[in-house]
Amino acid sequence: MISPYVIHLLILIGIYVILSVSLNLALGYAGLLNLGHVALFGIGAYTSTLLTMNGVPFVISFLLAGLTASFFGFLLILATRKLQGDYYALATLGFAFVVYSLFLNLTDLTRGPLGIPGIPKPNLFGFVIGSNLQYLLFVAVLVLVSVYSIRTVVESPFGRLLEAMRDDELGLRVLGKNTKMLKYKSMMISAFFAGISGSLFAHYISFIDPSTFYINELILIITIVIVGGIASLKGSIVAPFVIILIPEALRFLSLPSSILGPARQIIYALVLLFILMYKPRGLYGKIDLE
Amino acid sequence: MSLLTQLTVNGLIAGSIYALVASGFSLIYGTNRFMHFAHGISVVIAGYILYSLFTVWKIPIVLSIFITLVLSGIFGLGIYRLIYLPLQNKKASNVILLMASIAILILFQNLIQAFYGADIKTIGYIKVGKGLSFLGAVITKLQIAIIIVSLLLLISLYFFMKKAKLGRDMRAVSDNKELASIVGINQRRVSDYSFILGSALAGVAGVLIALEQNLEPAMGTTLIIKGFTGAVIGGISYVPASVLGSYILGVAENYGIWFLPSGYKDAIAFVLLFIFLLFRPSGLFGLKRRAA
Numbered sequence: 001m002i003s004p005y006v007i008h009l010l011i012l013i014g015i016y017v018i019l020s021v022s023l024n025l026a027l028g029y030a031g032l033l034n035l036g037h038v039a040l041f042g043i044g045a046y047t048s049t050l051l052t053m054n055g056v057p058f059v060i061s062f063l064l065a066g067l068t069a070s071f072f073g074f075l076l077i078l079a080t081r082k083l084q085g086d087y088y089a090l091a092t093l094g095f096a097f098v099v100y101s102l103f104l105n106l107t108d109l110t111r112g113p114l115g116i117p118g119i120p121k122p123n124l125f126g127f128v129i130g131s132n133l134q135y136l137l138f139v140a141v142l143v144l145v146s147v148y149s150i151r152t153v154v155e156s157p158f159g160r161l162l163e164a165m166r167d168d169e170l171g172l173r174v175l176g177k178n179t180k181m182l183k184y185k186s187m188m189i190s191a192f193f194a195g196i197s198g199s200l201f202a203h204y205i206s207f208i209d210p211s212t213f214y215i216n217e218l219i220l221i222i223t224i225v226i227v228g229g230i231a232s233l234k235g236s237i238v239a240p241f242v243i244i245l246i247p248e249a250l251r252f253l254s255l256p257s258s259i260l261g262p263a264r265q266i267i268y269a270l271v272l273l274f275i276l277m278y279k280p281r282g283l284y285g286k287i288d289l290e
Numbered sequence: 291m292s293l294l295t296q297l298t299v300n301g302l303i304a305g306s307i308y309a310l311v312a313s314g315f316s317l318i319y320g321t322n323r324f325m326h327f328a329h330g331i332s333v334v335i336a337g338y339i340l341y342s343l344f345t346v347w348k349i350p351i352v353l354s355i356f357i358t359l360v361l362s363g364i365f366g367l368g369i370y371r372l373i374y375l376p377l378q379n380k381k382a383s384n385v386i387l388l389m390a391s392i393a394i395l396i397l398f399q400n401l402i403q404a405f406y407g408a409d410i411k412t413i414g415y416i417k418v419g420k421g422l423s424f425l426g427a428v429i430t431k432l433q434i435a436i437i438i439v440s441l442l443l444l445i446s447l448y449f450f451m452k453k454a455k456l457g458r459d460m461r462a463v464s465d466n467k468e469l470a471s472i473v474g475i476n477q478r479r480v481s482d483y484s485f486i487l488g489s490a491l492a493g494v495a496g497v498l499i500a501l502e503q504n505l506e507p508a509m510g511t512t513l514i515i516k517g518f519t520g521a522v523i524g525g526i527s528y529v530p531a532s533v534l535g536s537y538i539l540g541v542a543e544n545y546g547i548w549f550l551p552s553g554y555k556d557a558i559a560f561v562l563l564f565i566f567l568l569f570r571p572s573g574l575f576g577l578k579r580r581a582a
Contacts, residue, residue: 033385035392079568086325086384087571094564097515101557112553215511219396222389258407262400269397276390277376 007132009244014139015200016240018146020224021233022193028231028287029154030186031166033085036076036092037221039099040069040191042213044198046103046110049119049208058122062199069195072099073187081180096218103210115209122203135204142200146193151233153189162186163231216265223272229285238283243271292426297544299427304516305540306440309533310495311517312524313447314488316532318366319521320464321484324387328369328394330514332489336362336496337505338402341411351415359493366489367482369394375481395510403507410504436498443494444533451529456483464527512556519563525576534575 002010019041026032044065051061080091103110110116122129122138129135153159164172165179173179202208224243228235247264255263280288311333318326336358343354373390382390421428451457462470463480471477495513499505516539524535539559546558566573 079564083567083571086388087567089385089388090325091564091567094560094567097560098557098564101554101560105551105553105557107553215392216396219393222392226389259404262404265396265400266404269393269400272393273373273390273397276382276386276393277373277380280380280382280386 002133004132007136009248011132011136011139011204013240013244014136014143015197015204016221016224016244017143017237018193018197018200019221020228020236020240021147021150022190022197023221023225024228024231024233024236025150025154025162025193026187026190027225028229028236029159029166030162030183030190031169032077032183032187032190033089034076034092034187034190035089035218035222036095036099037190037194038213038218039096040072040194041198041201041217041221042099042103042208042210043072044069044195045202045208045213046116046198047195048199049116049202050109052120052203053116058120058203059124062122062196065199066192066195069198070188070192073191073194074184076191077183077187081183093218096214100210100214103213110210113210115207115212117207119202119206119208121206139200139204142196146196147233147237150189150193154233158182158185166231219265219268219272223268223275226272226275226280227282229282230288231286232282232284235282235284242283243268246271293548295425295427297547298541299424299429299433301541301544302437302537303429303433303540304543305520305537306437307495307499307513308516308520308536308540309444310440310491310498311513312520312532312536313444313529314491314495315514315517316521316526316529317460317484317491318488320527320529321460321480322374323467324374324384325391325518326374326485326488327388327391327514327518328398329488329492329517330510330512331395331398332362332366332492333496333499333513334402334505334507334510335365335398336493337500338406338411340497340500341406341413341505344415345411345413355497358497359490362493362496363486363490366485366492369489370481370485395514399507399510406507408507410506412504413500415501432502436502439494439498443491447491448530456480460484515556515563516559519559519566522563522566522571522573525573526571528573528576531573531575535573538574 019037023034023037026034026037047068048058048061048065051064052058056064076092076095079095080088083091104112106112121135124138129138154162161172161177161182165177165182169179220243224239225236227243228237228239247267250260250263250267275282311329314332315326315329318329339361340354340358343349343357344351349357373394374387377387377390421430422434451461459470459475459480460483462473462475463477467477470480499509517536520536520539521532522535523538524533525531539562542562543555543558547555550558
C-alpha cells in the first residue's frame with residue numbers, strides 16, 4: 001500500500017489544490033490581486049476549530065468556515081472596491097496583517113501565539129475520519145467537488161464576464177454590466193473555498209497558530225498560483241504537486257531541522273523570483289499578470 | 291504627567307527608527323514608482339552585518355558602522371540592478387515588482403535565519419546604563435543619540451533634496467518622469483542613487499536598532515510595515531511627509547497602549563495602514579493628485 005509519508009503529502013497537496021484553484025478564481029479570472037487569501041484560509045481554519053471544539057458538529061463548522069471566510073471576502077471587497085493595481089494588492093496585504101494581529105491578540109479566543117492544539121478529527125454524522133488514508137479520501141472528494149464547482153463557475157457566462165472585467169473593466173461597464181457585483185460574487189466564492197481548505201488543514205494538522213497564516217504561507221500560495229499560471233485551473237492543480245514536492249528532496253540531505261525550515265522558504269522565494277523574471281506565464285498560464 | 295512624557299519619548303524613539311526606514315522607502319518609491327517592500331530586509335541585513343563585523347570579528351565600532359553603511363548601499367543597488375531592472379525592462383507591472391519584492395524579503399530573511407540561526411543576537415556595544423530622567427520620563431543616552439542622529443540625518447536629507455544637483459534630479463524624476471528626461475536627467479543614474487541612498491538610510495536604521503535592541507531574522511516584515519505605514523500616513527512619494535507620518539505613527543502606537551493591551555501595538559499600525567490606504571491613499575501631507 002501507499003506509505004504514510006506519501007499519504008501525508010497527498011493530503012497537503014489536495015488542500016493546496018483547493019486553496020490555489022480558489023485564489024486563481026479571484027486573481028487569475030477576476031483580476032483581483034488578492035494578497036490576503038492566506039488570511040481567508042486562516043479565518044476558515046480558526047472558525048472551524050473554535051466551533052468544533054465548542055461542540056458544534058463538524059459538518060456545520062466546516063460549512064460555516066467557508067461562509068465566514070466568504071463574509072470576510074465580502075468585507076474585503078467592500079473596503080477595497082475603489083483601489084487598483086499595487087494599491088489594491090497592498091490593501092489586501094494590509095488585510096492579511098490585520099487578521100494576523102487579531103489571531104495573535106484575541107487571546108481569549110485564539111490563545112494567541114500559543115496556538116490551539118488537539119483539534120478533533122472530522123466527525124461526519126457519527127463516522128469519525130480517524131486514519132490518514134480515510135482523510136485522504138475525504139480530501140480527494142472535496143478537491144473534486146471544489147475544482148468541479150470552480151470550473152463550472154469560470155466556464156459559465158459569469159466566468160466570461162469575470163475575464164472581461166479583468167481585461168477591460170471600463171469597457172464592461174460601458175456595456176452596462178455591474179462590475180462591482182462581479183467583484184463581490186467572485187471574491188465571495190473564492191473566499192468560501194479558501195475557508196473550507198482552512199478547515200481541512202486545521203482538522204488534519206490538529207494544531208493551528210497565527211504564524212501558520214502569515215507571510216511565509218502567503219509566499220507559498222502565491223508561488224503555487226504563479227507557477228501554475230494565471231487563469232489556468234489546470235496549472236493550479238498541477239503546481240501544488242510540483243511546489244510541495246520540490247522541498248521534500250531536502251529531507252534526503254539530512255539537514256538539521258534549524259536549516260530545513262528556512263531552506264524550504266528559500267526555495268519557494270527563489271522559484272517565485274525565477275518564474276516572475278523568466279517565465280511569467282508559469283506552466284499553463286494564458287495571460288500575463290498585470 | 292510622567293506617563294504622558296514617557297509615552298511621548300518612547301513614541302519619538304520609535305518614530306525616529308520608522309522615519310529612517312520610511313524616508314529611504316519614499317525616496318525609492320518617488321523616483322521609481324513601485325513598492326520596494328524588501329526595504330525592510332535591508333535594515334535587518336545591516337544589523338547582522340554590524341553584528342558580524344563588530345561583535346564577531348572585533349573590528350572597531352566606527353569602522354564597522356562605516357563598512358555596514360557602504361555594504362547596505364551596495365545591497366540596495368544590487369537588488370535594483372539584478373532583479374528590479376531586468377523586470378522593468380520586460381515591462382513588468384507594479385504588481386509583479388511588488389511580488390518580486392516580497393519574495394526578496396522572504397528569501398533574505400530565511401538566508402539570515404539559516405546562517406545566523408533564529409535566536410536573538412545582541413551587539414553588546416553599550417552596557418545598559420541607568421537612564422536619565424527628563425520631565426519624569428526615563429531615557430537612556432543611546433536613545434537620545436538615536437533621536438538626534440535621525441533628526442540630523444533627516445534634516446541633511448531635506449537639504450540634499452532641496453539644494454544638491456542629484457537631490458534636485460531625484461525630485462524632478464519623482465515629480466514628472468517625462469519632463470525630467472526631456473531636460474536631460476539620466477533616469478537610470480537617479481534610480482541607482484536612490485537605491486544606494488535609500489538603502490544606506492535603511493542601514494542607519496539597522497545600525498541603531500542593532501545597538502539599542504536585539505536582532506531577529508523576522509523583524510524585517512514588521513519594520514517595513516511600520517516604515518511603509520509611516521510613509522502612507524504622511525504621503526508616500528514625498529520624503530518629508532513620510533518622515534512626519536512616521537513620527538505620528540510612533541507616537542500614536544505608544545499612546546495606544548493607554549487604551550489597549552500592549553499586544554495590540556503592532557495591530558495599531560496595521561489598522562492605520564489599512565484605513566489610510568482605503569480613505570486617504572495620498573496621506574495627510576501628500577499631494578492630492580497622487581491618489582490612486
